[in-house]
Amino acid sequence: DSGVTQTPKHLITATGQRVTLRCSPRSGDLSVYWYQQSLDQGLQFLIQYYNGEERAKGNILERFSAQQFPDLHSELNLSSLELGDSALYFCASSVDSGAHLGSGTDTQYFGPGTRLTVL
Amino acid sequence: AQSVSQHNHHVILSEAASLELGCNYSYGGTVNLFWYVQYPGQHLQLLLKYFSGDPLVKGIKGFEAEFIKSKFSFNLRKPSVQWSDTAEYFCAVRGGNKLTFGTGTQLKVEL
Numbered sequence: 001d002s003g004v005t006q007t008p009k010h011l012i013t014a015t016g017q018r019v020t021l022r023c024s025p026r027s028g029d030l031s032v033y034w035y036q037q038s039l040d041q042g043l044q045f046l047i048q049y050y051n052g053e054e055r056a057k058g059n060i061l062e063r064f065s066a067q068q069f070p071d072l073h074s075e076l077n078l079s080s081l082e083l084g085d086s087a088l089y090f091c092a093s094s095v096d097s098g099a100h101l102g103s104g105t106d107t108q109y110f111g112p113g114t115r116l117t118v119l
Numbered sequence: 120a121q122s123v124s125q126h127n128h129h130v131i132l133s134e135a136a137s138l139e140l141g142c143n144y145s146y147g148g149t150v151n152l153f154w155y156v157q158y159p160g161q162h163l164q165l166l167l168k169y170f171s172g173d174p175l176v177k178g179i180k181g182f183e184a185e186f187i188k189s190k191f192s193f194n195l196r197k198p199s200v201q202w203s204d205t206a207e208y209f210c211a212v213r214g215g216n217k218l219t220f221g222t223g224t225q226l227k228v229e230l
Contacts, residue, residue, distance in 0.1 A: 002162070033218070043209060043220040056216035090163065097216065106151055106170070106213060110163040 003027065004093050004111035012117045018079040021114045025072055025093030031055070032074040033094075033108060034066055038087035049074055050097040081118045088113045121146035121214045125221035132200050133229050140195040140224050142184075142210030151213040152193040154184055155220075158206045166208075169193065180204070202228045 003026035013019055025032050034046040036059075045058035049068035060066075063081075068074045078085060092108035126141040144150065154166040167178025174186040184195045193210060205228045210221040 002164070035220075042222045045218055045220075048216060058217060092163075107153075107165060107168055108218060109165070110155075112162040 002109040002111065004091060004109055006089075006091050006111040006114050008114060009112065010115045010117070012119065013081060014119055015081055015083060017081050017118075018077065019081065019116065021076040021078070021089050021091075021116075023074045023076070023091030023093075023111060025074070025091075026109055029093035029095050029109075030072065031094045031097055031108075032068055032072070033092040034060075034074070034076050035090040035092065035110075036087045037090060037113070038084075041087075043090075046076070048097075055097050078116070083118050086116055086118045088115050121150075121212055121217065121219050123210055123212050123219050123221035125208075125210055125224050127224045128222065129225045129227070131227045131229065134202055135199050136228075138195070138197040138200045138204075138226070140208055140210075140226070142193045142195065142221060143191050144193065144210075144212040144219075145191060146212060146214040148214055152184075152186060153211040153213070153218075154178065154182070154193075154195050155209045155211060156206045157209065157223075163209065166195070200226075200228050202230055204228050 005024045007022045030051045033048045037043045046060040047066050048056040066076045090113045091111045094108045122145050124143045152169040155163045156166050169176045169186045177183045207223045209223045
């Protein structure tokens with residue numbers, strides 16, 4: 001158990017809908033990262049938040065957005081869902097922002113993921 | 120932009136065989152290197168990591184990896200695999216604030 005929790009475990013929805021995925025980081029971790037894992041794209045970094053602020057952006061679609069709240073939990077919002085959005089969405093957390101490489105605190109710990117199925 | 124290449128997509132070994140999974144990366148600056156494992160139906164777990172110092176890194180469950188800077192490589196090794204090592208293995212490179220994963224290697228260990 002990594003200490004990172006994600007809800008829900010599974011989500012089945014229809015095209016065009018909007019869903020929210022939730023992530024609670026490990027106690028003391030300030031950074032939250034979101035990843036998408038699909039068969040055709042592999043594991044893709046979406047976005048990172050550090051202490052409430054967006055820190056880095058990866059391959060995140062405009063239909064997707066995220067935020068990190070004062071209690072440090074994070075939500076990933078996916079809207080206008082398409083069949084191709086079906087994937088496993090992982091959240092990870094780390095102590096710091098990763099700006100200081102080699103500090104030893106850059107390790108990301110992953111949650112169990114949310115499996116999204118769009119029908 | 121950084122990238123990670125894992126050469127072997129599927130590997131099948133018999134128990135007690137030795138394992139080496141290749142990983143090459145491209146990035147112009149300082150990197151942190153990781154190997155993660157994903158057992159069937161489970162989430163990603165950290166196997167080992169390299170930040171600096173001794174380029175031979177030992178991780179959990181008997182795994183080790185060697186960072187060869189001149190070859191931009193970080194290959195994963197295990198001298199004797201077990202059936203329970205059946206999983207998908209991901210190499211990852213962190214440059215700046217971004218963690219980039221390779222496409223993964225599916226390892227199947229047969230009894």
